[in-house]
Amino acid sequence: MSSIKSFALSLSSCLLVLSAALLPVTLLPAPAMAQEPPAVRTGIEEVAATVGSKAGVQALRRAATARASSRAVELLSRYVRIDTVNPPGNESRGAHFLASVLEESGINARVFESRPGRGNVYARLRGDGSRRPVILLSHIDVVPADPGQWSVPPFEAVVKDGSLYGRGVLDCKGITTIQLLAMLALKESGTTLSRDIIFLATADEETGGRLGAAWMLDNHYDLLGDAEFVLNEGGFIHRDPGKPVVFKLGVAEKSPCWFRVTATGEPGHGSRPAAETAVTRLVDALAKLTAREKKIEVGPVVAGYYAAYAALDEERARQYRQLERSLESVEFRDWFMADPAAAALVTNTVAPTMLEASVKTNIIPATATAQVDSRLLPGHDCVSFLSELRQAVGGPNVRIEPILSFASTQSPMNNELTEAVERVAATMDERAIVLPALLGGFTDSHYFREKGIHAYGMVPLETSPEERSTLHGPDERISVSSLQDAVGRMVKLLLELGG
Numbered sequence: 001m002s003s004i005k006s007f008a009l010s011l012s013s014c015l016l017v018l019s020a021a022l023l024p025v026t027l028l029p030a031p032a033m034a035q036e037p038p039a040v041r042t043g044i045e046e047v048a049a050t051v052g053s054k055a056g057v058q059a060l061r062r063a064a065t066a067r068a069s070s071r072a073v074e075l076l077s078r079y080v081r082i083d084t085v086n087p088p089g090n091e092s093r094g095a096h097f098l099a100s101v102l103e104e105s106g107i108n109a110r111v112f113e114s115r116p117g118r119g120n121v122y123a124r125l126r127g128d129g130s131r132r133p134v135i136l137l138s139h140i141d142v143v144p145a146d147p148g149q150w151s152v153p154p155f156e157a158v159v160k161d162g163s164l165y166g167r168g169v170l171d172c173k174g175i176t177t178i179q180l181l182a183m184l185a186l187k188e189s190g191t192t193l194s195r196d197i198i199f200l201a202t203a204d205e206e207t208g209g210r211l212g213a214a215w216m217l218d219n220h221y222d223l224l225g226d227a228e229f230v231l232n233e234g235g236f237i238h239r240d241p242g243k244p245v246v247f248k249l250g251v252a253e254k255s256p257c258w259f260r261v262t263a264t265g266e267p268g269h270g271s272r273p274a275a276e277t278a279v280t281r282l283v284d285a286l287a288k289l290t291a292r293e294k295k296i297e298v299g300p301v302v303a304g305y306y307a308a309y310a311a312l313d314e315e316r317a318r319q320y321r322q323l324e325r326s327l328e329s330v331e332f333r334d335w336f337m338a339d340p341a342a343a344a345l346v347t348n349t350v351a352p353t354m355l356e357a358s359v360k361t362n363i364i365p366a367t368a369t370a371q372v373d374s375r376l377l378p379g380h381d382c383v384s385f386l387s388e389l390r391q392a393v394g395g396p397n398v399r400i401e402p403i404l405s406f407a408s409t410q411s412p413m414n415n416e417l418t419e420a421v422e423r424v425a426a427t428m429d430e431r432a433i434v435l436p437a438l439l440g441g442f443t444d445s446h447y448f449r450e451k452g453i454h455a456y457g458m459v460p461l462e463t464s465p466e467e468r469s470t471l472h473g474p475d476e477r478i479s480v481s482s483l484q485d486a487v488g489r490m491v492k493l494l495l496e497l498g499g
């Protein structure tokens, strides 16, 4: 039996003891805590006061955690049914819903709108102030869902075969639910941590976060700036049969350096083409950009990731443990770089994605443009990257201009937070591995890293490869039991971090 199962068992047995002795009915899953009579909570507080011992406090916390876990499906289902598809977002509906749940539990919550309808919700659970706060960050908006592609309606929160289906259950309404319930469990059990816990659910992440996380940091830095850590999306627990449990910890993200290439030339009739036209210049420029030899660079996060990953792949373990040196071997390099996801971890990528030129077959246009999605490794900046590209392909007829970029940043790989994650991982499986990861995509974490607040992708939710493949896709789903377990594990992580 894995230790997580015994943890869950100890929760339920504790639940039985307490409910038999003190709290008949109320610890059962069905009713939402918000609707329970106030007398129930008073009852729990009295237990805490009278017992007062460490074991008593722990029992109380386990009971509160079990109660919180039992609310997870109901709460997430209600949340999924609130339409926050971005665009347009309408996150204020979700923000007010989350705020009401916090308020019902005695936690003061505030909703801030960056624009009408674009709400962000903020709440703070006070600790003793001896250490700096941790922010539980998530976003309220979700990507659209095409009902025709789904086996169930995407916004009805249907439970099927032990899983809850709905847009956002993984990205990221389920994450919000786990964070929120962990906070309520701590509040209800009267636990005072050494750190404040800040709950922050924001708007607009799916289209860049300018009206959400960025706006909150720009306009309400006084509420957030004292934080030391952020726990955000960008890292789940992976459990594959026969393999150790893997805690993927997002410590860095590649940064976008999106740009436009504009080529110009003499316009004219398609029947009389000059040797070079706007279109041929654009095509040449793109061919050169994509054929450029890519410099391989193994940063500390990727080196750490593969060193840890070695435990999962005996055959390649030796090479993974010293990735930088292994990549000097042509044979290994060809094999490694053939996987685009792996190649992206060690190179700055360049992917032309949008093309625009003439509107008619027989018209040679004066300009032809391409938009290019480029992603840079930590430590690189878009300004110097683009000037390198201009040297390679620029000229009087080919212009390169930035569209979107931000600094590439990473969080430390050894501190109280990473140690806390390792301790939680060890309680789940003594062979558990914490994999520090460089994400190919980006989340709102970079806004915090830019302010010096160490952000990590870490949600202690067990996920399968099948579940993860539904992110942004059809049939997005979360296992009900994993969702419930994750609440307890999040409480545990917060205790490790601020106990």
Ligand SMILES: [Zn+2]
Pocket: 139, 171, 172, 205, 233
């Ligand atoms: Zn997300």
